[in-house]
Amino acid sequence: MVSRVIPVEPFDLVIFGGTGDLSRRKILPGLFRRFCDGQFAGESRIIGAARGDLSTDDFRQFVSESIDEFGGVDSCSAGTKAAFLDILRFVSVDAKGEGGWEDLKAIVRPDAVRAFYFSVSPALFGDLARQLTSHDLADGQARIVVEKPFGHDLKTAKALNAVLAAHFDEHQIYRIDHYLGKETVQNLMAVRFGNMLFEPLWNSQYVDHIQITVAETVGVEGRGEYYDRSGAMRDMVQNHLMQLLCLIAMEPPAKFEPDAVRDEKLKVIRALEPVDWHHVVRGQYSEAGDANGYREAVGDPRSTTESFIALKTHISNWRWAGTPFYLRTGKKLRARASEIAVVFKDAPHSIFGAEAGRHRNALIIRLQPNEGMTLDVTIKEPGPGGMRLLDVPLDMSFAEALSGAEVPDAYERLIMDVIRGNQTLFMRSDEVEAAWAWTDPIIEGWTARKDVPKPYDAGSAGPEDSLMLMHRDGRRWREIR
Ligand code: NAP
Numbered sequence: 001m002v003s004r005v006i007p008v009e010p011f012d013l014v015i016f017g018g019t020g021d022l023s024r025r026k027i028l029p030g031l032f033r034r035f036c037d038g039q040f041a042g043e044s045r046i047i048g049a050a051r052g053d054l055s056t057d058d059f060r061q062f063v064s065e066s067i068d069e070f071g072g073v074d075s076c077s078a079g080t081k082a083a084f085l086d087i088l089r090f091v092s093v094d095a096k097g098e099g100g101w102e103d104l105k106a107i108v109r110p111d112a113v114r115a116f117y118f119s120v121s122p123a124l125f126g127d128l129a130r131q132l133t134s135h136d137l138a139d140g141q142a143r144i145v146v147e148k149p150f151g152h153d154l155k156t157a158k159a160l161n162a163v164l165a166a167h168f169d170e171h172q173i174y175r176i177d178h179y180l181g182k183e184t185v186q187n188l189m190a191v192r193f194g195n196m197l198f199e200p201l202w203n204s205q206y207v208d209h210i211q212i213t214v215a216e217t218v219g220v221e222g223r224g225e226y227y228d229r230s231g232a233m234r235d236m237v238q239n240h241l242m243q244l245l246c247l248i249a250m251e252p253p254a255k256f257e258p259d260a261v262r263d264e265k266l267k268v269i270r271a272l273e274p275v276d277w278h279h280v281v282r283g284q285y286s287e288a289g290d291a292n293g294y295r296e297a298v299g300d301p302r303s304t305t306e307s308f309i310a311l312k313t314h315i316s317n318w319r320w321a322g323t324p325f326y327l328r329t330g331k332k333l334r335a336r337a338s339e340i341a342v343v344f345k346d347a348p349h350s351i352f353g354a355e356a357g358r359h360r361n362a363l364i365i366r367l368q369p370n371e372g373m374t375l376d377v378t379i380k381e382p383g384p385g386g387m388r389l390l391d392v393p394l395d396m397s398f399a400e401a402l403s404g405a406e407v408p409d410a411y412e413r414l415i416m417d418v419i420r421g422n423q424t425l426f427m428r429s430d431e432v433e434a435a436w437a438w439t440d441p442i443i444e445g446w447t448a449r450k451d452v453p454k455p456y457d458a459g460s461a462g463p464e465d466s467l468m469l470m471h472r473d474g475r476r477w478r479e480i481r
Pocket of ligand 1: 016017019021022023049050051052053093094095096118119120121122124147148149
């Protein structure tokens with residue numbers, strides 16, 4: 001299968017923080033892959049911006065190295081790489097000072113699509129927004145892209161939204177949640193709303209429960225200071241897991257258009273019930289001898305921040321009343337595995353008798369590794385000896401099913417959507433605020449109770465209590481492997 005690449009209009013993309021870690025690992029190599037795929041039409045340019053005193057040649061060298069390390073495109077010729085480096089510029093600019101802004105203005109073309117990627121600390125978002133408008137760099141068509149974290153709680157998210165709204169309209173603001181750029185996540189919508197097969201069963205009458213797992217094997221790595229202020233709830237649940245939950249649970253939008261989709265997601269978040277504290281399990285990893293435990297990694301022997309969280313929640317609406325949603329995410333777990341499992345109810349009556357055991361259909365949507373879907377179906381165990389039942393997976397790996405098709409990484413796809421002006425896969429201000437409004441009381445609850453996270457071994461499936469969260473309900477988590 002050959003991928004169909006639709007070129008985007010000529011653009012000038014300014015990356016504030018163009019020399020930072022995210023640019024180096026994700027944004028710039030991703031743009032290179034889109035360039036190799038022929039997606040840039042006409043004369044497009046990428047302008048790195050940061051305080052560092054780099055020349056354009058220095059920046060090209062930096063990008064060249066980042067492509068070599070993270071580009072992952074063997075098929076691209078040296079000539080194509082040189083052509084990509086040629087469209088790069090660098091401007092030294094300080095978000096908080098006056099230096100460099102006129103230089104930037106002299107480079108950015110008024111007749112191209114203009115996008116400004118804020119790949120800097122959120123503390124600078126307000127400064128950048130103000131500088132862009134006061135230096136006449138951004139008109140009503142310009143777009144800004146902002147990175148996570150979007151706020152620390154409802155109050156700070158509102159303040160951030162207000163700062164951006166003072167300079168830009170909502171249709172110009174692209175809040176990135178890179179989970180929404182993943183192929184499987186979009187496929188979730190295709191599967192739900194493009195097939196007749198699933199939708200009639202997609203409700204509490206047929207679905208027993210839904211599990212969403214995002215398990216990482218890495219620890220806090222070099223992000224200890226940031227992570228210890230956030231924890232798994234703020235870093236993962238409030239944004240990524242919440243977005244997955246929305247896409248699984250939302251009503252069919254009338255059209256696949258930005259506000260139609262985002263209106264439906266917002267309704268899901270607003271229908272989430274407050275979480276009973278008995279239904280929240282927080283954990284913190286430790287390692288043998290604790291030399292590499294969480295507290296050592298963040299440099300605080302008394303830290304009570306969670307590196308793992310599991311919780312149960314409900315959605316109060318007609319479709320989902322009575323179907324629990326279990327979410328869990330954590331660091332230093334047994335395997336790197338992200339998936340959504342829609343577990344269906346038992347058949348109402350077993351004609352095979354009690355000895356046939358309990359069998360359930362489950363639709364598993366794998367985000368990583370090996371993006372794809374599995375449908376667990378019950379069949380007869382082959383051979384003589386009566387009717388014994390067996391669950392077997394109908395397995396589809398996207399890589400195999402779509403062999404030959406280039407699947408863009410989440411960042412590349414989302415940046416191209418910014419250039420196209422398509423906000424469908426970006427969070428709207430009210431969505432972000434509603435997500436914090438649900439998250440805040442949970443965090444306030446454990447803070448008031450002085451909750452201490454349960455320790456769990458690195459390389460395990462998380463604390464025992466998280467298993468109990470399911471066992472108490474007669475259910476079990478799918479294995480992390
Ligand atoms: P980083 O490595 O610390 O890079 C920060 C960048 O901002 C550098 O290019 C820095 O260059 C520039 N900068 C700092 N102060 C500036 C100022 N006053 N004016 C202009 N430029 C300034 O940070 P990062 O890890 O790339 O993260 C960037 C953003 O992405 C953050 O919001 C982060 O939360 C988010 N994010 C990062 C990751 C990741 O994997 N790294 C993942 C998700 C989200 P100079 O010092 O030369 O100015």
